[in-house]
Amino acid sequence: MKSWQLYVFLLPALTYFIIFHYIPMYGVQIAFKDFYATMGIMGSPWVGFEHFERFFNSYYFWRILKNTLALSIYQLCLFPLPIIFALMLNELGNGAFKKWSQTLTYAPHFISVVVVVGMIIAFLDPTTGIVNHIITQFGGEPVKFLTSPNWFRHIYIWSGQWQGLGWGTIIYLAALAGVNPELLEAAKVDGATRFQRIIHINIPTILPTVIVLFILNFGSFMSVGFEKVLLLQNTLNSETSDIIQTFVYESGLLKGQYSFAAAVGLFDSIINIILLITVNHIARKVSENSLW
Numbered sequence: 001m002k003s004w005q006l007y008v009f010l011l012p013a014l015t016y017f018i019i020f021h022y023i024p025m026y027g028v029q030i031a032f033k034d035f036y037a038t039m040g041i042m043g044s045p046w047v048g049f050e051h052f053e054r055f056f057n058s059y060y061f062w063r064i065l066k067n068t069l070a071l072s073i074y075q076l077c078l079f080p081l082p083i084i085f086a087l088m089l090n091e092l093g094n095g096a097f098k099k100w101s102q103t104l105t106y107a108p109h110f111i112s113v114v115v116v117v118g119m120i121i122a123f124l125d126p127t128t129g130i131v132n133h134i135i136t137q138f139g140g141e142p143v144k145f146l147t148s149p150n151w152f153r154h155i156y157i158w159s160g161q162w163q164g165l166g167w168g169t170i171i172y173l174a175a176l177a178g179v180n181p182e183l184l185e186a187a188k189v190d191g192a193t194r195f196q197r198i199i200h201i202n203i204p205t206i207l208p209t210v211i212v213l214f215i216l217n218f219g220s221f222m223s224v225g226f227e228k229v230l231l232l233q234n235t236l237n238s239e240t241s242d243i244i245q246t247f248v249y250e251s252g253l254l255k256g257q258y259s260f261a262a263a264v265g266l267f268d269s270i271i272n273i274i275l276l277i278t279v280n281h282i283a284r285k286v287s288e289n290s291l292w
Helices: 004-032 050-057 061-077 080-090 096-110 113-124 130-137 149-168 170-176 181-189 194-219 226-232 244-254 258-286
Strands: none
Touching: 004 050, 004 258, 050 061, 050 258, 061 149, 061 244, 080 096, 080 149, 080 170, 080 194, 096 149, 113 130, 113 149, 113 226, 149 170, 149 226, 170 194, 181 194, 194 258, 226 244, 244 258
């Protein structure tokens, strides 16, 4: 084998996925069983699709599905923001301001979710928060952001954009580095404006990268960030903050309904797989870029 060194480099990644992603799939069968820890997976009785039917017929099914879809679609609508930001940074050249801007926007990515939620709670506190201080200074009334169902989605999505925007631009900036400078110079000589160069040269260059990342984004469409939702959630905003992931956590870990929680989680994963395959198929038909 001529390239055995490459397979050696690949081995740790393959081992990780086999041990932590493929072998645990053996336990998915508890979604179709009435699982008892004392009886084990093999000893627990089969119940078929009973847990799925219970979930679909429950009164909270449509609420958590609607909330999950609302957050996912809201987040997907902001998918172009890192692309726009990367194009803006690329136009700054190699000056000190560009490096300062990159550092400033990348930094929030390295802050843990718990710390970010703590900052949100501190900033939006109705009595001591800086946001409400500004509102009252302009003659407004304090707003109870964290206990209002109407504000939850905006807080969750835009805090996520603040934290991940700079980091999300890295791949697009790397793709923009592949733009042929001679092509840009030729366009400039022909009288193309900066905006025209972005539209007709930069964007077509990074379009394959954009399509691949868009497809991958759909692969986790239903998987909303569980940790931050759980930390921001309370009984007053649960009308819009109850999602599939928090429901699985509550059912499985807090209530001990392991089979039921596994069924709900499996339903979520199947939807993600269907969306991934569908969007990949559409991308392959519309353009020449796809995952497979």
